[in-house]
Amino acid sequence: MHEGFSDNEVYARQLLERYTHWLSRIELVDRTELEATSREIKTELSGIDSDLHGRLLQEIGALQEKVSEMLWMSEHMKILHDLSHTFAKTFDERQITWKAFELVSRVMRADAFFIAFYEEGDTEIQIPISVDSGINYGPLMIPYGQGMISKVIENGETIHIRTMRDEPSEPEMIRWGSPEIDTNTCIFVPLMVGKQVMGVISAQSYREFAYKKEHEELLKIIGFQVASAIENARLYERMYQMSFQDEMTGLSNYRAFHRDLDKLLAKNNPVALIMLDSDSLKSVNDHYGHHLGDELIKRIAEAMQAVATDEDTTYRYAGDEFMLLAPEATLEEATEKASAIREYLRMHPLVQDNCCIPVTVSVGIACYPYDAATGDSLKRAADAALYSSKRKGKNCTTVYAVG
Template sequence: MHEDFAVREAYGRQLLERYSQWLNRIEEVDRSEIEAVERELAGLLSEEDSSLHSSVMKEIGELHEKVNEMLWISEHMKILHDLSHIFAKTFDESEILWKAFELVSRVMRADAFFIAFFDEGDSEIRVPISIDSGINYGPLTVPYGQGIISRVFDTRQTIHIRTMKDEPSEPEMIRWGSPEIDTNTCIFVPLMLGNQMKGVISAQSYREFAYKKEHEELLKIIGFQVASAIETARLYERVYQMSFKDELTGLCNYRAFHNDLEQLMSKEDPSVVLIMLDSDNLKAVNDHYGHHSGDELIRRIAEALKVSAGSSDTVYRYAGDEFMLLSPGAGMEEAVEKVKAIREFLQSRPLVQEDGSIPVAVSVGIARFPDDADTADGLKRAADEALYRSKRRGKNCTTVFASS
């Protein structure tokens, strides 16, 4: 009897040690370990002790699940923080999409992955990124109205396919990539920004039943961050492009001029002609007819420059009534012909007022890189000097720097 008690006591100590080890590594405990211990003790404990032990085992199992859930949430919140941090630093749409794939791959299996965009009224869905086994098969387009992607756009609901046995039709509309192996689990989540539907994000696995409900929710959060980042990037691009445009004339502005000139001068064949043009009578028009007429004069000169510019030329409103025209590879004779065309346009289209018409006269200076200068600032100074000489010669004339 005493020996039997000692054996039971020793076995009890072993169980306590095992339970203590479980609590120290609760996140690693396998449910099968708990079930094995329950089976082991099934015939050894009294009915009362067995009930108590089952309750302890149940609590250990629930604690294991809660700790793992908390660890899962903690790890994924860290990844979502990383995602927002990365998105805050870039306005490159392609980089945003690729980073989204990389971070989705950290939180769930993403053997295949894509993000699709659709604007209301379009006939096609744009898929800028479509990855299968690490290879990007995008960009591509698919007709709107076909397959699961269109269904998500129409319903604004997540579609979770746990096995392809659930969705035998139209598999080609689910993924694009290697035909050697197909995905079996797919999540399609709407990209929502406020109440607006922006697109669809999809994570897919070759395995069946690879995702849980938590993965759907996580992909929704990631999708919202992607939609926000893409919207910000596109807004930034619009603002950035606007910063290079002159609002009154629609021409490029002085910032674009300096940017373009530096790029032209860095090419293998950097020869470029700069035509600098200045109105002769803007102040008189403003004083006599008002600034509204002055604005019309500026727009008329801009129109003349646009009509007379060649296909490779770029025209700029540099400041006030000062304009620039960059003509890559042009010679001086060609530049003079362009100025002649500008003058003819202006002569045939004076500003019409109630008391008559106002002729539009301009003074012009021309310089060429690298003949007349070896830097961007030097080229601008050369053209400016030629323009100054035109003004001193009585205005409404053209001066070429080399012959000035």
């Protein structure tokens, strides 16, 4: 006993020193140490003193938990920051979903994991990635309207199942994969774009009570990043595809022509090029206005689409110049296609003020590898044949002749 102090006072001073030490390193305080001290206080102190110290220990415990959560989130926010940079550099949906799985596995236990996508009005939900024990069982398609995924999509709310004893009545809809072992803790988070739910992200563990509230919040943040990245990827894909399409006719454009021609020639297989040019666009524009000139261009595109097979690709190359690529087509087949296009136009003239306005085209045909060895020389050969059709009086087809 210290001189002038009672045993209780000495013990209280020791407690205060212990509290000061804990507060100086609050993030390192051991919960078991707090619990042991709490039991010790009940033995050593009594009455008001015991209650006061008990409440103080509770406050220290709450502070320790809060600081630990903040440090935990701070550490994982660095990973999330890295993820946002990764997502900003890619527009590949498959890469985005796999990166999301890698990140979730770094910040929480993810014995099973999936991402599901849904578009309003669809009857099925798409699951591109469904990992269980390191094996991807995706892609999968499941019916919309039943199970946990549909429930999250419909309600737009997170579901956190802490143990299978709390599990709803659709166990078969929670996960897919190895039947030997099932998950016991599951978090389902909606993927939100604005107020619209575009899917669900889920992390699951074989253990019960594997996740805390902060895991749930972290998965929400990851889900938001995934949803934003996927939305940007799809927007990019739409814009990319639009860059290869002619807005007026819906045909592919000159960029797509050169891209597709290069791909076809890289296979070293025969391909026929049919080049068409309007015979009367300028006169139609001059006499009837550009509106009818636009209709003439659309009518030629319509004729090409009506004749083209599934293997063929049609292009509005520039102005009133059109291309048709016919892989594996013989010269005779290409000539028949050109004749069919011209016949379609003959049967479908433009009509203005009860007057029929004929739509005719001049056509040139060249074939790879018989008429040319490269894409540029093939285009020049078809162009030369088209020019011959113009010189012959238009509204006819000319096949390129070497030499």
